[in-house]
Amino acid sequence: MPLLRFDNVSKRYANREALVDVSFSVEPGEMLFVTGHSGAGKSTLLRLIHLTERPSRGTVLLADRNLGKTRGRRIALHRREIGVVFQDHCLLADRSVADNVGLPLLLRGLPRADTAKRVRVMLDKVGLGDRGGALPHQLSAGEQQRVGIARAVVGEPTLLVADEPTGNLDPTLSAEILSLLESLAERGTAVLVASHDLTLVRRMRKRVLVLDNGRLVDDIAPTELAP
Numbered sequence: 001m002p003l004l005r006f007d008n009v010s011k012r013y014a015n016r017e018a019l020v021d022v023s024f025s026v027e028p029g030e031m032l033f034v035t036g037h038s039g040a041g042k043s044t045l046l047r048l049i050h051l052t053e054r055p056s057r058g059t060v061l062l063a064d065r066n067l068g069k070t071r072g073r074r075i076a077l078h079r080r081e082i083g084v085v086f087q088d089h090c091l092l093a094d095r096s097v098a099d100n101v102g103l104p105l106l107l108r109g110l111p112r113a114d115t116a117k118r119v120r121v122m123l124d125k126v127g128l129g130d131r132g133g134a135l136p137h138q139l140s141a142g143e144q145q146r147v148g149i150a151r152a153v154v155g156e157p158t159l160l161v162a163d164e165p166t167g168n169l170d171p172t173l174s175a176e177i178l179s180l181l182e183s184l185a186e187r188g189t190a191v192l193v194a195s196h197d198l199t200l201v202r203r204m205r206k207r208v209l210v211l212d213n214g215r216l217v218d219d220i221a222p223t224e225l226a227p
């Protein structure tokens, strides 16, 4: 059964059709990209998953739950199940790296000792095991982005959505971040990455959804990608 399914989804803002009749599905543990020019609808597609927007037509299903009908407390529960990474990682400047990563767990009421343990494991996974006490500004841009990813996945989401997660990074750091996301997918988290960086997307050799003016114009399997 697919983890995520878009069925003929359209999204209209006041005077603009941002997505038109988009259908695709994502399997558990799959990593894929959504690409397209500026304004093609990439962020809108991710917002429909994160429930910051709702479809105007069609259905978005996460594990068979109709997200268009999710209301009230269920929205918060839904957001616990998915991790989100932004280009601007939105770290709290006056909190340590460890506090930033642990925040989602503390908000959920996990005891401090358990939170600290999970944060340590997570920081090790992203290669920042010795930086938990640092403040965000004491880290490089790539390291800060890795903290953002650690925070997004510390609650063990079934799906991670990332909007231009390498936007501000140089090519080497970008490749590092993407291989970190790839390793999460290998451990079972489905990963959906919006990126306009075609060179990078092609190099990853994963499935690629291509949006053009809100329409899904291509769904390319890894084997179909040019070497």
Ligand SMILES: Nc1ncnc2c1ncn2[C@@H]1O[C@H](COP(=O)(O)OP(=O)(O)OP(=O)(O)O)[C@@H](O)[C@H]1O
Residues within 6 Å of the ligand: 013, 014, 016, 017, 018, 036, 037, 038, 039, 040, 041, 042, 043, 044, 045, 196
């Ligand atoms: N809140 C909004 N209200 C009105 N129009 C919007 C809103 N958000 C996005 N749009 C419009 O919808 C279209 C799709 O925008 P979206 O941000 O999804 O594209 P994108 O592919 O992520 O672009 P970029 O790569 O520049 O971030 C654009 O024409 C945009 O101007």
